[in-house]
Amino acid sequence: MANQISSSNVRVVLRVRPFLPSELNPPSDQKTSQIPCVSILDQHSSGEVTVRLKDQFSSRNECYKLDSFFGQEGRVGNIFEQEVSVLIPGLFQGINATVFAYGATGSGKTYTMQGTESEPGLIPLAMSAIFSMCENTKYSVQISYYEVYLDRCYDLLEPKAKEVMALDDKDGKVQLKGLFWASVKSVADFSQIYTTGLQRRKVAHTGLNDVSSRSHAVLSVVVSDGSSKGKLNLIDLAGNEDNRRTQNEGIRMQESAKINESLFALSNVISALNNRRPYIPYRESKLTRILQDSLGGASRALMVACLNPMSYQEAIHTVSLAARSRQITNHVGSATKQETPKTKVDMEAKLRAWLESKGKTRSIQRLDGLLSPIRQAKTPSSVSSVKAQGPLRSSLKKN
Numbered sequence: 334m335a336n337q338i339s340s341s342n343v344r345v346v347l348r349v350r351p352f353l354p355s356e357l358n359p360p361s362d363q364k365t366s367q368i369p370c371v372s373i374l375d376q377h378s379s380g381e382v383t384v385r386l387k388d389q390f391s392s393r394n395e396c397y398k399l400d401s402f403f404g405q406e407g408r409v410g411n412i413f414e415q416e417v418s419v420l421i422p423g424l425f426q427g428i429n430a431t432v433f434a435y436g437a438t439g440s441g442k443t444y445t446m447q448g449t450e451s452e453p454g455l456i457p458l459a460m461s462a463i464f465s466m467c468e469n470t471k472y473s474v475q476i477s478y479y480e481v482y483l484d485r486c487y488d489l490l491e492p493k494a495k496e497v498m499a500l501d502d503k504d505g506k507v508q509l510k511g512l513f514w515a516s517v518k519s520v521a522d523f524s525q526i527y528t529t530g531l532q533r534r535k536v537a538h539t540g541l542n543d544v545s546s547r548s549h550a551v552l553s554v555v556v557s558d559g560s561s562k563g564k565l566n567l568i569d570l571a572g573n574e575d576n577r578r579t580q581n582e583g584i585r586m587q588e589s590a591k592i593n594e595s596l597f598a599l600s601n602v603i604s605a606l607n608n609r610r611p612y613i614p615y616r617e618s619k620l621t622r623i624l625q626d627s628l629g630g631a632s633r634a635l636m637v638a639c640l641n642p643m644s645y646q647e648a649i650h651t652v653s654l655a656a657r658s659r660q661i662t663n664h665v666g667s668a669t670k671q672e673t674p675k676t677k678v679d680m681e682a683k684l685r686a687w688l689e690s691k692g693k694t695r696s697i698q699r700l701d702g703l704l705s706p707i708r709q710a711k712t713p714s715s716v717s718s719v720k721a722q723g724p725l726r727s728s729l730k731k732n
């Protein structure tokens with residue numbers, strides 16, 4: 334079981350969704366692999382894991398450290414029990430918390446947060462736990478539900494023509510002026526109000542997901558007994574997108590640019606918090622500005638990085654940003670260390686064969702001259718410094 338006592342302010346866990354039926358039976362002309370691009374390399378007794386991302390069609394692979402891992406066979410209920418349920422008692426003591434689902438489009442963020450009838454997501458599970466704790470107490474529950482779309486905030490419970498303004502109050506705290514708060518008394522009450530709001534969320538068909546969320550949807554739940562007040566934000570982030578793959582154009586492209594910008598800003602904030610930097614860049618985006626009271630200080634947060642098991646490139650993008658958000662930066666695992674030289678030798682051999690085929694003997698001599706000091710150096714840092722050297726390329730060009 335994952336350890337909840339973490340040195341980081343924001344825990345970052347990984348979730349890999351199962352293969353979809355369309356992925357298990359792809360068109361015959363499509364090159365696919367049914368081996369997930371991510372696996373666990375190493376698990377520490379604290380729950381911390383080293384995951385290995387591997388491209389099934391090449392020898393590329395990278396390793397990252399994260400706080401916990403939930404594989405394809407895992408259920409959303411496991412994430413709730415291990416990671417989210419522990420945040421709920423704190424709300425009753427006035428400690429705010431935030432849970433984000435983060436990942437590429439189609440990676441399972443909405444599924445993780447909302448779930449289905451047969452597999453409830455983190456939102457219904459959290460609400461059910463909150464209502465159980467409220468029973469026979471003075472505590473009451475209020476919710477607001479809004480989306481951040483193109484860096485503007487819109488109420489989903491009581492829609493207005495205008496955006497909801499984020500304004501600083503006299504204490505310097507951000508307030509969402511005019512945002513509607515609904516009192517909810519039971520899970521059934523909540524479901525009815527939330528479902529109405531859900532239908533108003535901006536979704537669209539993109540090249541990668543039939544129902545793609547185009548906004549960050551924030552459900553805020555306030556638990557209060559009159560004197561103490563704790564807030565839980567449950568956030569289904571819009572997917573980070575590679576526009577070369579989505580074939581987005583026009584408004585879709587603009588949405589995508591704003592989505593990517595705000596996710597980067599979020600990662601900067603989390604990284605600054607986890608690294609205990611004196612300045613936290615909350616003002617870089619509307620999303621981080623709004624969440625300022627729930628990120629940092631005594632607040633607790635969880636980022637669930639969701640992965641599509643089929644897409645190595647997306648997985649690298651998601652996990653590298655998630656790992657960067659965490660205190661521990663990219664970690665090169667032993668498997669990578671062993672495989673890197675093999676890849677490099679292949680490249681050298683290919684280059685040499687090509688030069689030989691062109692009769693470029695002088696270039697081969699230069700290549701040998703350039704590579705000989707590198708062969709002597711064995712550390713990964715010296716390998717990366719090879720990439721930074723320009724002379725190899727320019728000397729070949731001149732020939």
Ligand SMILES: Nc1ncnc2c1ncn2[C@@H]1O[C@H](COP(=O)(O)OP(=O)(O)OP(=O)(O)O)[C@@H](O)[C@H]1O
Nearest residue numbers: 350437438439440441442443444542545546571572
């Ligand atoms: N654990 C799971 N079990 C079964 N199906 C899943 C699971 N997770 C995700 N899926 C399916 O994968 C598809 C994509 O999931 P989802 O819509 O949640 O992605 P998303 O990350 O929210 O995408 P977007 O950012 O575009 O909104 C959906 O068809 C969903 O039902």
